[in-house]
Amino acid sequence: MTQGEVLLVDDDNAVRTVVAQALRRAGHRVRTAANLAELDRELKLGTPDLLITDVVLPDGDGIERATRLVTERPDMPVIVLSARNTLATAVRANEAGAYDYLPKPFDLDTLGRTVARALARRGPAEPRPEAEDDQALPLIGRSPAMQEVYRVIARLVSNDLTVLVSGESGTGKELVARAIHDLGPRRHGPFVAINMAAIPRELIEAELFGHERGAFTGAAQRNAGRFEQAAGGTLFLDEIGDMPIEAQTRLLRVLQQGEFTTVGGSRTIRADVRIVAATNRDLRQAVGRGAFREDLYYRLNVVPVVLPALRERRQDVGALARHFLERAAESGLPRKMLDDEAVDVLEAHDWPGNVRELENLMRRLAALSRDDRISAGEIREMLGDPATAPTSAPAAAIDDAVRAYIDRLARTEPKVLDDGTLYDRLIAEVERPLIEAMLARFGGNQLRAARAMGLNRNTLRKRLDMLGIDPAPRSPDR
Numbered sequence: 001m002t003q004g005e006v007l008l009v010d011d012d013n014a015v016r017t018v019v020a021q022a023l024r025r026a027g028h029r030v031r032t033a034a035n036l037a038e039l040d041r042e043l044k045l046g047t048p049d050l051l052i053t054d055v056v057l058p059d060g061d062g063i064e065r066a067t068r069l070v071t072e073r074p075d076m077p078v079i080v081l082s083a084r085n086t087l088a089t090a091v092r093a094n095e096a097g098a099y100d101y102l103p104k105p106f107d108l109d110t111l112g113r114t115v116a117r118a119l120a121r122r123g124p125a126e127p128r129p130e131a132e133d134d135q136a137l138p139l140i141g142r143s144p145a146m147q148e149v150y151r152v153i154a155r156l157v158s159n160d161l162t163v164l165v166s167g168e169s170g171t172g173k174e175l176v177a178r179a180i181h182d183l184g185p186r187r188h189g190p191f192v193a194i195n196m197a198a199i200p201r202e203l204i205e206a207e208l209f210g211h212e213r214g215a216f217t218g219a220a221q222r223n224a225g226r227f228e229q230a231a232g233g234t235l236f237l238d239e240i241g242d243m244p245i246e247a248q249t250r251l252l253r254v255l256q257q258g259e260f261t262t263v264g265g266s267r268t269i270r271a272d273v274r275i276v277a278a279t280n281r282d283l284r285q286a287v288g289r290g291a292f293r294e295d296l297y298y299r300l301n302v303v304p305v306v307l308p309a310l311r312e313r314r315q316d317v318g319a320l321a322r323h324f325l326e327r328a329a330e331s332g333l334p335r336k337m338l339d340d341e342a343v344d345v346l347e348a349h350d351w352p353g354n355v356r357e358l359e360n361l362m363r364r365l366a367a368l369s370r371d372d373r374i375s376a377g378e379i380r381e382m383l384g385d386p387a388t389a390p391t392s393a394p395a396a397a398i399d400d401a402v403r404a405y406i407d408r409l410a411r412t413e414p415k416v417l418d419d420g421t422l423y424d425r426l427i428a429e430v431e432r433p434l435i436e437a438m439l440a441r442f443g444g445n446q447l448r449a450a451r452a453m454g455l456n457r458n459t460l461r462k463r464l465d466m467l468g469i470d471p472a473p474r475s476p477d478r
Contacts, residue, residue, distance in 0.1 A: 079101075107471065190230050192235050208226050
């Protein structure tokens with residue numbers, strides 16, 4: 001491990017103490033400061049190998065100071081910490097030239113690994129233009145699940161890499177695509193979206209690449225396709241998993257060569273677009289079934305962004321619901337508020353339609369609720385699901401879930417019922433949500449979660465690594 005001198009700036013004494021102790025145990029020399037004035041005094045004594053700074057400090061903004069320091073001391077990497085767990089903060093930190101951004105509360109092991117990487121790769125970073133305000137950004141939520149999404153987006157906005165956004169229907173995949181476009185260098189160009197599932201198979205190529213007059217029956221004039229319309233901007237290919245295999249070949253050629261011709265045309269046109277694709281399907285399984293080209297999958301999956309389902313980020317439900325009520329009021333519907341118990345009911349619902357379902361429910365309540373304050377009872381009635389109340393689900397629900405899972409496999413992968421893998425598959429489906437739920441219940445404390453499940457802590461750690469689960473943060477919040 002690379003060791004070095006770290007300057008830590010945070011006005012929370014508990015955070016400074018815990019982080020400093022962890023860094024010293026890892027062999028680093030640590031200096032601390034509680035505000036920007038103390039930071040300046042420490043810098044006069046010498047430039048550290050690494051700066052770790054909070055954003056909100058008593059006498060100023062840590063990111064603004066980091067922007068200047070990255071320019072003045074390009075060999076000093078900066079790690080930004082913040083309890084403002086928004087996309088705007090992640091983007092601002094990245095555009096300031098920070099080596100990394102860690103939302104509070106964070107895991108001390110994660111911080112230790114980030115510090116080690118930053119010290120091992122010391123070098124100049126380029127400051128970038130100032131980011132936009134939160135209000136200009138479309139994504140809402142401060143849950144740990146969304147923090148990772150924000151960190152990935154923050155690293156994408158300064159480049160032109162192809163992105164594949166995956167997630168269930170209604171999770172907000174187009175909002176991610178728009179955020180990448182609006183925050184990136186192509187923000188002044190067009191954002192053009194096309195839903196591959198909504199276009200007849202025989203018209204997909206003409207829609208994407210355009211067509212010449214007389215190219216086919218009904219082609220009375222030349223039409224520019226979506227690639228031309230998006231020139232200089234971003235082309236969003238929604239539901240890419242529904243693209244016919246024959247059209248995939250043409251798209252692959254364009255991505256490989258960077259140019260295309262219209263249907264019925266011979267002139268080569270340069271494809272000056274950034275591609276963001278989205279799917280609610282498992283494209284790797286589609287590749288295995290021969291329904292999706294493997295080479296196209298790898299061309300699209302340069303940078304994967306996985307959006308969590310709403311049930312995996314329940315702490316965001318209240319903020320999202322209030323946001324949708326506010327938007328409903330701005331569109332002319334009556335202004336409504338939510339009772340605390342109503343929020344509890346919303347958080348307990350599983351949201352099979354995800355954020356889109358929540359938005360539709362809020363608009364319906366804004367229009368139909370008789371009172372200014374929406375009650376828990378009204379929400380239960382609208383959902384038509386008494387099990388949405390924050391009580392334990394009946395055991396029968398687990399039985400139903402198992403039977404539904406087996407029925408789904410029988411329809412989609414019937415060979416699984418005969419190849420001896422069913423037991424392991426089912427246990428794997430249950431194990432992940434069980435571990436995540438117990439970690440969340442105990443605030444990320446792995447020892448307590450392991451004890452509750454009857455596991456050895458080392459066994460739990462191995463399962464976390466094998467399943468790729470990040471344990472909930474356990475360091476103090478601001």
